Amino acid sequence: MAKSKRVIELMIAINQRKKFTARELADEFEVSIRTIMRDLQVLSELGVPLYTEYGPHGGYRVLRERQLPPITFSEQEAVAIFFAYQSLQHYGALPFAEESITALNKFYYYLPDDTKSKIDKMKQRVVFWTPKRQAPTPYLQSLLDAALQQQPMQILYDSKDGANQRTIQPIGVYSYNGYWYCPGYCFWKERYLLFRIDRVLSAEAAADGHRTVDLSGFSIMDWFKPPEEQPVIADEHIQIEAVLTSDGVRRCQWEAWNHTDMEVHEDGTGTVRMCIRPNEVDYFASYFLGFGPEVKVNQPAQLVELMQNLVAKMAQLYAPPK
Known part of the structure; x- marks a missing residue:
């Protein structure tokens, strides 16, 4: 085997194991120990972070910052x-x-x-544009690491009721419209909630022995499924039904979030039927109000009443002075 090919295959081999000896590699590649030692020296000079352990149980380890082998692309x-x-x-x-x-x-x-x-x-001709937000997200990496390790985090969160301490276990992170979000289980509220990461004012690992929930079977993509199809969430669901004009349908189809539950009729109007969580009612009240006269929400009564109250407040705000 040519030396260049052997060195590349050697790099692949040592990246796949935590510890190895020169004798093990020499036997695997059918070369002498001296040849393997020279090849390991080449890899070290190329930047592969090798660590030598001496003694009867010694050998080599690859440090955490591993170098990947070369890959060719068209x-x-x-x-x-x-x-x-x-x-x-x-x-x-x-x-x-x-x-x-x-x-x-x-x-x-x-x-x-x-x-x-x-x-x-x-x-100069292609751009993937998203709004650039100014709000800092210093705990984005920490929350992602916690999701990977299924580690509860104690956070200070700036909610609409003011900043409060709570412990959450992140499911993962995702970006939408320039903001980063972290869905997770909130041990304070005892349900799954969505947190905007720029509103996390502090974050650190929860105390040792803190209770955890098993999220190994719940991926970040599961979060975007309808609530009734999500694998671990057992919160109460609320059914929404809303009727849209043809302009409302076009607006709905243009929006970034998925309307797989929208039925479009022959005349171009449409009906949306979807399930939401109880804590999402406020959001959808504001969302549907943004459609103006292009949508009419029929149910649930809780959402209709909230929208009526918001419309009344807006009417007072824009009422002509007496």
Whole structure:
């Protein structure tokens, strides 16, 4: 086997194990221990973070910041990957933000000049735009790490009732319309809630031994399913029914969130039937009011009454002076 090919395969092999010895690698690659030692020295000079442990039970370990083996791409794949990174450029905050910048710079630097030229031209014609929000999200990475480890977090959250301490267990994080959100189980309210991450004023790991909930079978994509289809949420559901004009249907179809439960009639009008959680009633009252006369909510009565109260307040606000 050629040395260059063996070094690449050696890099793949050591990335797949936590600990190894030179003898194990020599046997696997059918070369001498001296050859393996030279190859490991090459990998170390290339930046692979190897750690040597001495003694009868010693060997090698790869430190946490591992180097991945080289991967080849076609030109179209390279362009696609570059613009996948570029799609994140308008976000004010990202998990792994610094790493995404360095990865993009490395990737671009080693591209052929003609591929760089093609990408530079496309950058003037293609953009994945999202509103850039000014609100900082210093605990975005911490909440993502907690979701990965199923670790409860004690947070100070700026809710509409003021800042309050609570312990949550994050399901994951997602971005929508320039904001970052974290759905999770709130041990204070004893139900699943959605938190806007820029409103998290502090966050730290909960005390050892704090109760946890098993979220291993609940992915972040499950959060976007209708409540009755979600795998672990057993909250009470509220059924909404709303009738839309043809303009309301077009507006509804244009909105970013999914209206899979909207029925469009032959005349262009439509009916929305969907389930929501009780804590989402306030949000949908404001949302449907934004449609003006293009929507009429028929049920539930709780939502209709709330919208009537909001309309009455708006009428008072815009009433002519006496």
